[in-house]
Amino acid sequence: MGESIIQIRNLGKEFKTAAGSVRALQDINLDIRQGEIFGIIGLSGAGKSTLVRCINYLEIPTEGEVLFEGQSLSAMTPAQRRKTRQSMGMIFQQFNLLAQRNVIQNVCFPLELTKTPKKEARQRAMELLRTVGLEEKAKSYPAQLSGGQKQRVAIARALATNPKVILCDEATSALDPNTTKQILALLKEINRAMGVTVIVITHEMSVIEAICDRVAIIDQSRIAEVGEVSDIFSDPKSRIGRQLILGDAVNQMKFGSSMQIRIIFDGRESAEPIISNLVLACKVPVNIMYAATRDIGGKAMGQMIIQLPEDEADANRVINYLKTIKIPYEEVEKHDVISHS
Amino acid sequence: MTLSATVDMLKTGIWESFYMTALSSLFAYVIGLPLGVVLVVTDTDGIYPIPWLQKILGVVINLLRSVPFLILLFIALPLSKYVIGTRIGSPAIIIPLTIAAAPYIARVVESSFRELDAGVIEAAQSMGASTWQIIWKVLLPESRPSLLLGAALAITTILSYSAMAGFTGGGGLGAIAINYGYYRYEPFLMWVSVILLVVMVQVIQEIGTRWSKKSDKRIR
Ligand SMILES: Nc1ncnc2c1ncn2[C@@H]1O[C@H](COP(=O)(O)OP(=O)(O)OP(=O)(O)O)[C@@H](O)[C@H]1O
Ligand SMILES: [Mg+2]
Numbered sequence: 001m002g003e004s005i006i007q008i009r010n011l012g013k014e015f016k017t018a019a020g021s022v023r024a025l026q027d028i029n030l031d032i033r034q035g036e037i038f039g040i041i042g043l044s045g046a047g048k049s050t051l052v053r054c055i056n057y058l059e060i061p062t063e064g065e066v067l068f069e070g071q072s073l074s075a076m077t078p079a080q081r082r083k084t085r086q087s088m089g090m091i092f093q094q095f096n097l098l099a100q101r102n103v104i105q106n107v108c109f110p111l112e113l114t115k116t117p118k119k120e121a122r123q124r125a126m127e128l129l130r131t132v133g134l135e136e137k138a139k140s141y142p143a144q145l146s147g148g149q150k151q152r153v154a155i156a157r158a159l160a161t162n163p164k165v166i167l168c169d170e171a172t173s174a175l176d177p178n179t180t181k182q183i184l185a186l187l188k189e190i191n192r193a194m195g196v197t198v199i200v201i202t203h204e205m206s207v208i209e210a211i212c213d214r215v216a217i218i219d220q221s222r223i224a225e226v227g228e229v230s231d232i233f234s235d236p237k238s239r240i241g242r243q244l245i246l247g248d249a250v251n252q253m254k255f256g257s258s259m260q261i262r263i264i265f266d267g268r269e270s271a272e273p274i275i276s277n278l279v280l281a282c283k284v285p286v287n288i289m290y291a292a293t294r295d296i297g298g299k300a301m302g303q304m305i306i307q308l309p310e311d312e313a314d315a316n317r318v319i320n321y322l323k324t325i326k327i328p329y330e331e332v333e334k335h336d337v338i339s340h341s
Numbered sequence: 342m343t344l345s346a347t348v349d350m351l352k353t354g355i356w357e358s359f360y361m362t363a364l365s366s367l368f369a370y371v372i373g374l375p376l377g378v379v380l381v382v383t384d385t386d387g388i389y390p391i392p393w394l395q396k397i398l399g400v401v402i403n404l405l406r407s408v409p410f411l412i413l414l415f416i417a418l419p420l421s422k423y424v425i426g427t428r429i430g431s432p433a434i435i436i437p438l439t440i441a442a443a444p445y446i447a448r449v450v451e452s453s454f455r456e457l458d459a460g461v462i463e464a465a466q467s468m469g470a471s472t473w474q475i476i477w478k479v480l481l482p483e484s485r486p487s488l489l490l491g492a493a494l495a496i497t498t499i500l501s502y503s504a505m506a507g508f509t510g511g512g513g514l515g516a517i518a519i520n521y522g523y524y525r526y527e528p529f530l531m532w533v534s535v536i537l538l539v540v541m542v543q544v545i546q547e548i549g550t551r552w553s554k555k556s557d558k559r560i561r
Contacts, residue, residue, distance in 0.1 A: 058466055085469035096464035099559045100483050110468040112478065141558040154464075161468070 005069060005164060005197050006032040006055060012063030013050050024050040026221040028064070032165075037191050037198040039212035039229070041205065041244060046218045048201045052169050055199065056088045057081055069164075086114060089158025089196075093170035095150040097142040103153050104129065104138040110160045121160075128156035132186060148179035155186060165197045166190070172207060184210045205244050209233070209294060217241050233294060234266045234301045235328075246292050246303075258310045260289060260332040263322070267299030274327060275304070282321050284314040305332055347530070350517065354534060357431045358513035358541065361503040365435050366496045369442035373495075376402070376443065377450025378476055388462060389472045402444040410441050410502055418509060429510035434503065442499050449495050453487035454480055486557035493549020497542045504538065514538050 011028040014021050024047045032038045042048050053059035055066055057073045065074045068084055076084065097106050104125050111121035129135045132152040142150055151171060158166055168187065172180040188211045191198045200212060208215050208229060216226040217240055224238035236242045263274070279286060286306045293302035308315035322329050342350075380398060383391040408416075417437035422428040424436060457480065465479045481488075504515020514534040522531025554560065 056467055058463060079471075082469035082471060085467060088467070090464070090467035092460060092464065094458075094460050096458070096460040098461060098479065098483055100485060100557075102558070109465075109478070113465075113468055113470050113474055143559045157468075167467075 003034045004031040005034040006030075006199075007067040007070075008032075008051075008055070008064070009067065010064035011051075011054060011061050011066065013047075013054060013059060014062045023221050025054065025061070028218075028223055030216055030223065030226065032197060032199060033214075034164075035191070035195050035197055036213045037188065037200060037211050039200045039202065039208040039215040040218055041202055041208055041215060042218035043240070043244075044203060047221045048203070048218055049169055051218065052090075052167050052199065052201050055167060056085050056090065086110070086161045087163050088165045088167060089161070089163040090167040090169070091151065091154045091158050091171045093173045095142070095147070095154045095174075097150055097153055097157075099142050102139050102141050103134065103145070106142070106153055107156045107160055110157060114161060124160060125156070128159055129153075131159070131190070132156045146179075147175050148182060151175065151179075151183050152186065155183075155190070159190065159194075159196070163196065165199065167199050167201075169201045170203070171200070173202070173204070180207070181210070187211060209296065217244065230267060230296050230299065230301050233296060234303065235264050246290070259308045259315055260305055261308065261319070261322075261329045262332050263304045263306065264328040264330070265293055265300045265302050265304070266328065267296070267301055274325075275306070277325075278318060278321055282314070282317045284309045284311075284318060286318065351514075351533065351537065354512065354514040354517045355537060355541070357511075358500065358503055358515065358538070361431050361434060361438065361506065361511070361513055362496060362500040365438035365442055365499050365503065366492075368435070368439040369446050369495070369499065370492075372439070372443040373446025374450050376447035377454065378480065380447060380451045381454040381480070382472065382476065388466070388475055402447055405440070405444040406448070408441075410437075411505060411508070413437055413441050414505060414509060431506060431512040434506040434509060434511045438499060438502055441502060442495065445498065446491075446495050449491040450488065453484045453491050456487055457484050486553045486559075489549055489553035489556065493546050493553075496549070497545050500538070500541060500545065514541075 008028050008030040011025055012023075013025040014023050028051060040048055040051060050059055054061045057066070061074075065072050067073070068087070071084070073081055073084060098109060101109065104122065107125035107128055108118075108121045111124060116124070126135060126138065129138055132155055134149060134152050134156070137145065137149060137153075142153070145153065154171075155166075166187070171187075172183050175183060184207065187198055187200070190196055191211075198211075200207060202208060212229050214227060215229050215232055217224045217232070217236075217238060219238070219240040224240045225232065225236070232241060233245060236245050275286070275288070286308060289305040289307050291302070291304040293300050293304065295301075308318050319329075376398065380395060380402075381387055382389045383395040383398075385392050385395070387395075414434070414437045417440055418428040418433060421433040421436040425432055427433050461483060462475060462479055465475050470478070501515075503511075503513055504518065506513055507516030507519035514537050518531045518534040518538070521527040521534075
């Protein structure tokens with residue numbers, strides 16, 4: 001891991017429509033590393049689908065460029081671009097299987113495009129169907145499959161040409177929570193076992209949390225922040241990041257008059273019961289206003305907002321305690337967390 | 342006329358209606374199907390946009406479709422004389438029928454293609470499919486059920502148009518109906534040939550519908 005497989009440079013996309021131009025992407029700079037699972041999250045209309053479609057040039061960017069293994073897709077001829085696309089599988093929210101072909105014919109489809117001999121293609125397809133656990137459905141038609149099974153077929157199909165990257169545009173958004181979990185687990189397994197780089201587009205934080213190594217948050221056509229999932233979860237810097245991670249609960253909070261602080265859990269102090277220790281040491285009650293902690297890779301990540309006692313001396317004691325045990329914290333500005341939505 | 346002579350005449354009529362329709366449909370599809378593909382593929386949001394070509398083609402097709410068939414028939418018959426050596430009789434009408442049906446078929450085929458989910462085409466593109474591969478491996482096979490239904494519609498329409506061959510000395514059931522019903526006023530034979538035409542339409546439609554359903558893997 002570490003080497004960039006996809007580099008996105010000053011990418012921009014503007015759609016010209018009858019009603020005027022729509023800015024979908026602006027100044028996007030990202031490096032996707034070989035072998036990682038990279039998440040792109042944002043609200044509806046943020047530009048996620050446009051971004052992922054620019055990566056394989058289904059959508060031609062209006063500014064900037066995309067490099068795949070150091071080669072600029074802008075500089076390629078259409079034929080070279082098609083060849084490059086065979087190194088980038090793609091799966092979709094609506095699965096997009098060929099309805100008139102059965103499962104194995106669907107998986108063979110990309111191999112037909114590359115003119116792979118039929119027998120070899122069948123073999124490869126069966127192998128992939130085994131990988132996704134659907135070998136007994138080889139002769140079924142998409143209409144006879146559940147959503148989760150359809151997505152498994154789509155994953156097998158995307159893997160057929162041995163791609164280096166898999167692009168997933170809301171691949172689990174049409175599935176129930178349980179099936180979502182299984183599909184995500186499958187993607188992770190494929191990533192680990194085959195070393196395929198996976199790019200996941202989603203509007204659900206839980207998807208990022210479940211499988212991604214790094215994440216980019218996209219908001220109103222721009223990247224708001226990028227980083228390791230654990231860093232972003234423990235301390236989202238952007239407003240949109242806070243909104244996505246802390247959720248709507250933040251908006252409904254009622255604030256008292258006394259000072260509030262945000263304690264940040266960055267994974268170091270997972271084993272210690274910080275709040276109870278704090279209360280015992282300082283002998284003051286604190287009011288927990290909000291807590292969002294998650295277990296990421298066995299570490300506690302996230303944050304908690306506590307309200308300090310009205311009495312200034314008591315409040316200072318709490319702060320001093322936090323400083324002594326080296327827990328990161330920050331004072332919460334009220335306008336900082338209350339979003340205007 | 343004896344009964345057996347009448348039966349023979351009707352048999353010939355059925356045969357002539359059949360081959361006029363079959364050949365015109367065949368030729369009209371040879372022209373109309375590719376035109377339908379071009380209409381979809383070269384559209385602004387198509388897989389190979391050539392908007393000016395799409396526009397011009399659309400206008401030409403609309404023009405041809407707005408000419409009433411009877412008029413087209415008389416305009417095109419000199420062409421029949423040039424191509425097959427005669428302007429009267431059943432074979433002569435195949436050319437005007439083809440000219441009338443091809444633009445119609447182009448539109449029928451176009452609408453079948455447009456029913457197709459854009460996501461499936463996008464998926465094929467994401468796998469590196471070329472324009473030709475998308476046409477052959479996605480567009481045509483995926484719209485097969487709809488194309489078959491469209492064919493039943495087109496062929497029955499061509500059959501009913503072929504009945505006008507009677508006006509230009511052609512044969513077929515339509516000609517019998519016109520000659521006996523209109524010119525000689527023998528309503529019995531007119532009704533018999535009309536009923537036979539109705540039966541032919543029913544049969545073609547039924548075959549088209551069943552075949553379409555049977556071939557459609559989305560239903561089960
Ligand atoms: N073909 C297009 N023509 C015009 N505008 C477009 C087109 N595609 C996308 N847009 C616009 O670009 C913006 C970003 O759209 P995009 O589909 O990338 O959002 P998204 O983040 O994927 O949203 P969602 O979560 O709803 O799928 C939107 O404002 C959208 O209306
Ligand atoms: Mg989208």
